[in-house]
Amino acid sequence: MATSAEQMRAWQGPALFSFGFRPFFLGGAVWVVFAMLVWILMLAGSVELPTRFDPVAWHAHEFLFGYLGAVLAGFLLTAVPNWTGRLPIVGWPLAALFALWCAGRIAILTAAVWPVGVAAGIDIAFPVVLGALILREIIAGRNWRNLIVLALLSVFTLANVLFHFEAMSDAYAPKGFGLRLGLATVVMMIAVIGGRIIPSFTRNWLAQNSDAAHPTPPMQRFDRIVILAGLGILSIWVALPAHVATGILLLVFTLFHTARLLRWQGHHTYSEALVFVLHAAYALIPLGALALGIEILLGQANQAAAQHVWMAGAIGAMTLAMMTRATRGHTGRTLAADKPTILIYLSVFGSVGLRYLAPSEPALITVSGILWIAAFGGFVLAYGPSLCRPKEARQT
Helix, strand or coil: CCCHHHHHHHCCCCHHHCCCHHHHHHHHHHHHHHHHHHHHHHHCCCCCCCCCCCHHHHHHHHHHHHHHHHHHHHHHHHHHHHHHCCCCCCCHHHHHHHHHHHHHHHHHHCHHHCCCCHHHHHHHHHHHHHHHHHHHHHHHHCCHHHHHHHHHHHHHHHHHHHHHHHHHCCCCHHHCHHHHHHHHHHHHHHHHHHHHHHHHHHHHHHHHCCCCCCCCCCCCHHHHHHHHHHHHHHHHHHHCCCCHHHHHHHHHHHHHHHHHHHCCCHHHHCCCHHHHHHHHHHHHHHHHHHHHHHHHHCCCCCCHHHHHHHHHHHHHHHHHHHHHHHHHHHCCCCCCCCHHHHHHHHHHHHHHHHHHHHHHCCHHHHHHHHHHHHHHHHHHHHHHHHHHCCCCCCCC
């Protein structure tokens, strides 16, 4: 049987389809730039989409389930072969899966011209097929420890279904059960996957730079307690988003994840943005819980700004952190952040900060959106060429 490297070399088509991260990272970034530009124009009253979603619902859905669905696919299709020891999906099967994701974006964008439910079915088909492929690989590779990732993907898919159902039932989906369930599931994904890779990458970098600091190894007993407690707290938030007890529990969640983050010794990595950004992005998990908890305890009905600390912040920053690192590593570039990469990181964190302040000054929403476009557009410009070219020999 051919090795992964031999299989990728045997592919004679576009390099874009030689590994899972390539089309999905690039496609996701291009889509989220387009979606943000459209959102800004919609806020200005300049654009009206032929979709069945209201403008806010389309904006929320296409970031959480559209963009993030692509990034999850890119990550899983790249990571699962390492987990299972099996061959990656490359070539035309990969191109077909990417085409299915693209079809979902077009279907939702033009849903009003299709019979009711058609666009939702096309959209949901992508995570269902992706989940089936991941399940096949886990079973074939007997890699049972990563069933938790598949379980989270399944709940994420269910959340998408619920979002569609709420939208078709004339409920306000952006404040509905489906959005909260999807967001809570992604926070758990970051807690589980980030809890594995952040301390490992940090340890490796510290060792290479002869730093005596020792991050706590991944998934110790304390980590498992934090994850289980977080699962319970987030479940309560999904069910009772405005209850006082939920606000108090979110503050407990903040303390747990702050303590967990400090154990990884991220303050020793500030000189290398490619590593430090992972810690900064994870910090938005407890910060988002803090913002939500305070919002609930103060009796504020609108939690949108606080939720964006997770939605745009933790998710946006963490996905950019992983996409830049994975692209550099898998395309032969040095594992160090250059100036364009640092500007990408600064733009996304600036976007999150301004979006959180937007309730006091609505014009900041537009400025935040422009910074968001700068961050992901910067990724497309700085990393798109590498994603479309064959892997180079590792630069020194």
